[in-house]
Amino acid sequence: xxxxxxxxxxxxxxxxxxxxxxxxxxxxxxxxxxxxxxxxxxxxxxxxxxxxxxxxxxxxxxxxxxxxxxxxxxxxxxxxxxxxxxxxxxxxxxxxxxxxxxxxxxxxxxxxxxxxxxxxxxxxxxxxxxxxxxxxxxxxxxxxxxxxxxxxxxxxxxxxxxxxxxxxxxxxxxxxxxxxxxxxxxxxxxxxxxxxxxxxxxxxxxxxxxxxxxxxxxxxxxxxxxxxxxxxxxxxxxxxxxxxxxxxxxxxxxxxxxxxxxxxxxxxxxxxxxxxxxxxxxxxxxxxxxxxxxxxxxxxxxxxxxxxxxxxxxxxxxxxxxxxxxxxxxxxxxxxxxxxxxxxxxxxxxxxxxxxxxxxxxxxxxxxxxxxxxxxxxxxxxxxxxxxxxxxxxxxxxxxxxxxxxxxx
Amino acid sequence: xxxxxxxxxxxxxxxxxxxxxxxxxxxxxxxxxxxxxxxxxxxxxxxxxxxxxxxxxxxxxxxxxxxxxxxxxxxxxxxxxxxxxxxxxxxxxxxxxxxxxxxxxxxxxxxxxxxxxxxxxxxxxxxxxxxxxxxxxxxxxxxxxxxxxxxxxxxxxxxxxxxxxxxxx
Ligand code: SF4
Ligand code: SF4
Numbered sequence: 001x002x003x004x005x006x007x008x009x010x011x012x013x014x015x016x017x018x019x020x021x022x023x024x025x026x027x028x029x030x031x032x033x034x035x036x037x038x039x040x041x042x043x044x045x046x047x048x049x050x051x052x053x054x055x056x057x058x059x060x061x062x063x064x065x066x067x068x069x070x071x072x073x074x075x076x077x078x079x080x081x082x083x084x085x086x087x088x089x090x091x092x093x094x095x096x097x098x099x100x101x102x103x104x105x106x107x108x109x110x111x112x113x114x115x116x117x118x119x120x121x122x123x124x125x126x127x128x129x130x131x132x133x134x135x136x137x138x139x140x141x142x143x144x145x146x147x148x149x150x151x152x153x154x155x156x157x158x159x160x161x162x163x164x165x166x167x168x169x170x171x172x173x174x175x176x177x178x179x180x181x182x183x184x185x186x187x188x189x190x191x192x193x194x195x196x197x198x199x200x201x202x203x204x205x206x207x208x209x210x211x212x213x214x215x216x217x218x219x220x221x222x223x224x225x226x227x228x229x230x231x232x233x234x235x236x237x238x239x240x241x242x243x244x245x246x247x248x249x250x251x252x253x254x255x256x257x258x259x260x261x262x263x264x265x266x267x268x269x270x271x272x273x274x275x276x277x278x279x280x281x282x283x284x285x286x287x288x289x290x291x292x293x294x295x296x297x298x299x300x301x302x303x304x305x306x307x308x309x310x311x312x313x314x315x316x317x318x319x320x321x322x323x324x325x326x327x328x329x330x331x332x333x334x335x336x337x338x339x340x341x342x343x344x345x346x347x348x349x350x351x352x353x354x355x356x357x358x359x360x361x362x363x364x365x366x367x368x369x370x371x372x373x374x375x376x377x378x379x380x381x382x383x384x385x386x387x388x389x390x391x392x393x394x395x396x397x398x399x400x401x402x403x404x405x406x407x408x409x
Numbered sequence: 410x411x412x413x414x415x416x417x418x419x420x421x422x423x424x425x426x427x428x429x430x431x432x433x434x435x436x437x438x439x440x441x442x443x444x445x446x447x448x449x450x451x452x453x454x455x456x457x458x459x460x461x462x463x464x465x466x467x468x469x470x471x472x473x474x475x476x477x478x479x480x481x482x483x484x485x486x487x488x489x490x491x492x493x494x495x496x497x498x499x500x501x502x503x504x505x506x507x508x509x510x511x512x513x514x515x516x517x518x519x520x521x522x523x524x525x526x527x528x529x530x531x532x533x534x535x536x537x538x539x540x541x542x543x544x545x546x547x548x549x550x551x552x553x554x555x556x557x558x559x560x561x562x563x564x565x566x567x568x569x570x571x572x573x574x575x576x577x578x
Contacts, residue, residue: 039445039447040441040445041438044445044446044447045445045447323438326437327436328430393427393428
């Protein structure tokens with residue numbers, strides 16, 4: 001083995017381990033935040049008994065799920081029944097592989113005991129795999145995740161599960177389109193699908209939330225549907241479908257579904273952060289953007305600071321997801337379809353046209369891609385967002401929501 | 410007969426969920442910061458502090474006793490008669506002086522629906538429902554309270570709803 005290969009393998013192994021552990025710990029923390037947040041929003045305390053502040057409650061629940069009895073419905077399709085939770089869990093985990101979570105570390109060339117000489121040429125990107133296909137990978141894999149849910153619903157051989165699975169696939173199709181087309185704008189701006197390049201482009205210009213506000217809003221709405229969370233948790237819909245696609249699951253197989261939901265939640269938040277909120281970029285500073293060539297305290301500090309900032313931003317979006325979940329009721333099915341097909345999709349398509357024109361015009365004028373470029377795009381976005389909000393608000397801006405048409409008869 | 414379909418006129422044009430969403434988010438956020446009402450149960454109980462049980466609370470029974478420590482019950486048989494859950498077991502006895510007393514008096518608290526009729530009907534004010542809620546046991550049999558156990562209870566007794574004083578003033 002050459003030192004370079006050794007270096008690559010070592011670094012990859014460490015990164016995989018790091019991301020895996022961080023995600024699982026993150027899931028525990030997010031579930032804790034969700035449960036206690038729900039409690040606080042409902043004027044109660046939430047689980048606060050196991051461990052400090054109730055932090056270990058989820059560990060206890062996980063242990064409980066591990067030792068519980070596994071029940072398989074008599075007429076279930078066994079193979080797929082066992083496969084489905086794995087599919088949703090693994091796809092949720094894999095997604096995080098391409099998300100950059102910190103500034104690159106400098107290269108190294110050291111001799112380690114046992115391993116011998118280990119070399120890593122070029123800066124070490126803080127992501128498991130800097131895939132050239134970047135966020136296309138995320139879109140592709142996140143649509144595979146729906147197979148887990150649909151197959152779970154189908155394999156359980158139960159009418160409620162099947163309905164849940166069907167809903168999941170229909171919902172996924174409606175929102176995948178809006179999600180994909182809203183991201184085309186990001187593609188136009190960054191000129192690259194590699195997530196590390198997208199982060200770099202945002203450091204050059206402005207965060208894309210300003211340069212492509214509408215795309216961000218659409219991605220955020222679609223993210224609720226992608227992660228099957230309220231207000232779009234129709235596949236689960238415990239009030240109508242018992243528990244939807246996982247009604248027949250028990251013990252750890254069941255726990256896989258919420259686990260993958262929360263992993264997907266974290267990944268989606270990280271994805272939104274990366275695409276629209278500058279990834280690990282620390283705003284208003286430039287010192288975090290110069291890549292360090294040698295190992296020093298500064299380089300390590302830079303990487304850890306950016307990783308912390310990334311964590312903070314991601315957590316903010318996780319919190320928004322939690323907050324929305326405990327606020328909004330579930331959409332009716334036709335409303336969901338209406339929003340997906342008749343509102344989001346046409347808006348996204350029109351938005352692509354407008355933004356493409358804007359980018360083309362800016363290119364003709366020969367404006368460099370710096371903060372001025374971003375500012376102009378922001379000014380283009382303001383009226384667009386205003387128009388969409390006006391339209392969504394059913395063309396009224398002043399009257400309150402409580403007004404009702406008196407019913408006759 | 411022709412089928413009539415009633416068409417609901419939903420206020421479609423007038424509603425917007427955008428605004429309602431934002432308003433809702435503001436409401437949930439404000440509740441996040443408000444004081445919580447959870448009782449930390451084993452440490453705090455309903456007798457102390459913010460929480461209190463109504464004096465009309467109907468919990469597990471208590472049999473009142475006279476000065477000699479005997480149950481006040483005269484085994485008249487009214488409470489087993491009126492009990493809608495049929496959970497009072499009474500075997501009457503009579504001593505040399507002709508005083509009636511319960512030989513066996515048992516209440517199955519599992520079957521009891523805590524209606525309080527037994528307290529209302531008792532001519533001797535002997536059996537009462539109590540202001541009490543901590544009743545956990547390890548065995549089901551322990552929920553059949555015998556006379557001795559009923560007499561040994563110390564929790565306050567319920568003041569049932571009084572029609573002449575509906576607000577309990
Ligand atoms: S409270 Fe009602 S149900 Fe219970 S023992 Fe008395 S009469 Fe029977
Ligand atoms: S009504 Fe009162 S006196 Fe009569 S049997 Fe019941 S407890 Fe005894």
